[in-house]
Structures are given as C-alpha cells and as structure tokens.
Amino acid sequence: DVKVTQSSRYLVKRTGEKVFLECVQDMDHENMFWYRQDPGLGLRLIYFSYDVKMKEKGDIPEGYSVSREKKERFSLILESASTNQTSMYLCASSLSIYNEQFFGPGTRLTVL
C-alpha cells in the first residue's frame, strides 16, 4: 500500500514565524501535491511537483514556497506565517498525472 506521511498532525505557530510542513511518500511516485482545505472553499491546490527540483504553482501559491530535493520528499514552506494561513494542509502523491492521488493524514495548522 502507498503510504504518504506528514510531519505533524497538529501545529501551532505565531504570526511571522517560518513554518515547514514535510511530506514523504514511499512508493516512488513522480508527482506530489500540496493542498489546503478550508470550510466552504473545499480543497485548493497550492503547489505541485512532477519531478525532483521541479515545481509548478497551483491555484493559491501566494505566501507559500516548496522544495523537492529528493523524489520521496516534498516540503511546503510558509516564509512568514499569517493568521489567514490557518488551515488543514494535505499532501498527496500520484504515479502519473492520470492516476489517483494518495493523500497523507493532513496537518492542521493554527497561526496565532
């Protein structure tokens, strides 16, 4: 079974802090994704990566950056956390662009 793990289930940070969310997948998938999920807005794509060191902006990249130095690891970085970045963050991976995505358990981030 594909396993996607995220570094934290719950995280509380202060405004202005730099925040790292890490995601690791164990199935050698090419594609990895970061979403945020908010009530009433559904899941929205922040960034995705289709190969090591490659990244593409999703629908809401502002305020975020990403890093993919190794195939199995995809990190989401909040350079200077703000309260409007309080959300559930979900990482996913897929074998190809036409296949299903496998999601991690999510990180609920609260920015105070």
Add this chain to the structure above:
Amino acid sequence: SQQGEEDPQALSIQEGENATMNCSYKTSINNLQWYRQNSGRGLVHLILIRSNEREKHSGRLRVTLDTSKKSSSLLITASRAADTASYFCATVSFLAGGTSYGKLTFGQGTILTVHP
C-alpha cells in the same frame, strides 16, 4: 470556481439504505475520481472513471459518468454507519493545448450521515 459541484450538500439515511451523490462539472475531462474523507482526516481514493467509460463498480460502490451532461453519480448500496464521511468528486481536465498536469479540481463535497 470549483469544477465539480456535488449534490446534495448533505445526506442523512438509515443503515441498509442506498446513498446517491451527484457531481457536475464544466469542462472536458480526462477522468473523474471520487474520494472519501472521514472527519478531520486525509482523503481516501474510492474510484476513478475515465472519460471513455460509462460505469464502474467497486464493491458496494457504483459510479456512472455521462460526459454529454458533464455529470457523474456515486451510489453506495446497503450503507453502513462506517460509511459516514464526506464524499468528494474531483476531475482531471485538459489545459489549453491538450496537455494536462494532472491537476485535480475538487467539488465542495457531500456530507453523508448513516444512522445505525
């Protein structure tokens, strides 16, 4: 705006009954996927149906796709309390020029509650 729109927004049924959820979308798609999310958890992939398929089954799940109407339905038969969750449809579309990077566009979801 969201590509997929689920209907109804919430559904409450008794154990043993069937649950039907619908999804509509706006643009041409490569495939349509259904996911389940238990409260506060990650999403679990249920089923994928490609644009050239009309119906697909997986256990108690039946998915139909009507590309002419740009709609899909998910049927859960003989529901159980453990089926209580949010259900999302998501589409993979083609970008201009015929390429797609596999971006999944999610609907708002249907909250299904199955009472024991």
